[in-house]
Amino acid sequence: MSVGADLVVANLSVEYRTSGDVVRPFERVDLRARYGELVALRGPSGCGKTTVLSVLAGQLTPATGTVTLDGRPIEGHRTVGIVFQAFNLIPSLTAAENVMAPLVLTGVSRRAARATATRLLDELGLVARADHRPGTLSGGEKQRVAFARALVHDPPLLLADEPTAHLDADHVGVVLDLLRGLASGGRLVVVATHDDRVSALADSVTQLDPSVVAA
Ligand SMILES: Nc1ncnc2c1ncn2[C@@H]1O[C@H](COP(=O)(O)OP(=O)(O)OP(=O)(O)O)[C@@H](O)[C@H]1O
Ligand SMILES: [Mg+2]
Secondary structure, eight states, X not given: OOTTOSEEEEEEEOOEEETTEEEESSSOEEXXXXXXXXXXXXXXXXXXXXXXXXXXXXXXXXXXXXXXXXXXXXXXXXXXXXXXXXXXXXXXXXXXXXXXXXXXXXXOOXXXXXXXXXXXXXXXXXXXXXXXXXXXXXXXXXXXXXXXXXXXXXXXXXXXXXXTTTOOHHHHHHHHHHHHHHHXXXXXXXEEXXXXXXXXHOSEEEXXXXXXXXX
């Protein structure tokens, strides 16, 4: 745990309330990390990995604790890139259009958005697939389109939820290289994973221990 970390998660817990029940998937999680690092969030299914990523994405408000990036609360922080557990690509759009979508939605011209999408797809070795729809792409290709889309705003913090879960060994290698390369480029990359190959590459591993509290 380094002093002067860029990302500081302190004493974090989250509560889900459903029909009178309160579920706290974990208690008082702490995590400190710096830009340029690859951080793995580990733990069994249901321990709260996706929940922690949702807090880091500013999509979920903690019950206790604080999350700061660059010394400021994560809520309302400038863009965080997210690669979802199930990719969440839009099936009717091509690979390029999926990558362009977040840019076009924030008012960037289609021409500029296409140029950015083409550059990112090229960097990820997918330019030949730019005009394919997700249904015609392999799992590894879809995963890389999802990474390209998460990178369009050049986010300093990139979150990836089980990025190797649906991939065969060849594609896992590509995604591992990608994760390592993105972190080496100065981003902070936080990955929720069951995969020992991801943890082995990570600069630090935060283990979430299940402690479900029902009240
Ligand atoms: N929207 C929700 N409402 C109520 N409970 C929820 C909600 N989302 C998650 N949970 C519960 O919180 C706990 C943690 O869920 P989470 O999805 O964060 O786990 P996970 O570690 O990502 O699991 P997996 O490895 O299966 O993806 C689980 O017990 C889950 O049932
Ligand atoms: Mg999950």
